[in-house]
Amino acid sequence: MSKVIYRKGGGRRRVGFPLLVLCAVLLFGFSAVNMLWPKREQLVLENRKAAQLPAFSVSALLDGSWQSGFSRWMQDQFSFRDAAVNTQRAADEILFRKAEEGGILLGKDHWMFTKLFTVDDATEKQLSKNIAAVSEFAASHPGKVTFLLAPSASVIYPEKLPAGAPMVDENTMLDEIFAKVGQSAGIIDLRKLFAARKDEYLYFKTDHHWTPNGAYRAYEAFCAQKGLTPFDRDAHESATVTGFEGTHYSATRLWNVADDTITYYPLDNLMTVYRITGEAAYEPERTENLINADKFATRDKYAAFLDGNNGYSTIEGNGTGSILVVKDSYANSFIPYLTANYAKIGVVDFRNFKYGLDSTIEKEGYDEVLVLYNFQTFIADTNLIYITRPTTLQ
Secondary structure, eight states, rough: OOEEOOOTTTOOOHHHHHHHHHHHHHHHHHHHHHHHSOOEEEGGGGGGOOOOOOOOHHHHHHTTTTHHHHHHHHHHTTHHHHHHHHHHHHHHHHOOSSSEEEEEEEOOOGEEEOOOOOOOHHHHHHHHHHHHHHHHHHSSSSSTTEEEEEEHHHOGGGGGGOTOOOOHHHHHHHHHHHHTTTTTTTEEEHHHHHHTTTOOOBSSSSSSSOHHHHHHHHHHHHHHHTTTOOOOOOGGEEEEEEEEEEEEHHHHTTTTOOOOOEOOOOOOEEEEEEEEEEEEEEEEEEEEEBBBBGGGSSSSSGGGTSHHHHHHEOOOEESEEEEEEOOGGGGGTTHHHTTTOEEEEEEOOOOOOOSHHHHHHHHHHHHEEEEEHHHHHHOOOOSSGGGOOOOOOO
């Protein structure tokens, strides 16, 4: 409805209609821009795939799935989406002093930590299964298995957490895990070592991984336990990659983020990645450097180490003997240092390897096994139980 305004002298004029027309033009124009805006396959800043326009069907319309998919598509393909999200996140922190964003705790001095306030029943059950699986596996390979469980950054830097953050008692949980698994495997507990070196660059602030330096300190502890001479960093020239904004940044989009750096050693060791065709059955898929430097030019810079999380791969080392590393992605920046000590390094990631290890160990003749995970992955990983899957080969 237009509004009538009486003018001095008795005249009158109507206003409102032009404003309605302007609003309609703006709304139509914005919708047109949004429809014509180039559609994205990937949300680069969030390091995930963008929702795509769902295929229409009457059944999808009736059950509501098409509307849900369309809504997700509109949200992900929204023009100027990155600017809008960044503005909203900056307002959250500056105006409302939020201490959490996207499941990430915003700590002091630009630190970001994965929120873990409770461990639910499902995770408790999975943790029990994982402890039992690793213990059983180590018992079936006596003297061969070493278990390295990296503590969370929040355990080493509790003073950087938001005040009063009720994190789970990870120290008590780690004590219990090490006590149980230590009955059949060699244990590497990094907490005292990392606490003594906490002034070093051990963990990324914008990512959930440790830094290559943190991985090296863990590797030194492994060498000390095994009686090995560590990779000599002074004898190799390092390279540094700047501008790393990791998974925590992708979740928070913190406006005043302090970028991380990645310092690594450009080794010439080759890695063969295999296509898994069955139990202890795999075919070479590609052979490349164990560090894919091209990925340092992408947002997912940490994926340069081992070129991501492949099901099974082998690396040519410069030492003697062989070792199989069963891992999550924490091991990716750790494993390159092992080239100084072993002639062959096998790598298994159960996200893409759904078989037990006995047949592979027998076929490849691995002398040792290292199980390397970080705490938060280990307690909830539903794939680790494959480690004790019985062999079907005769």
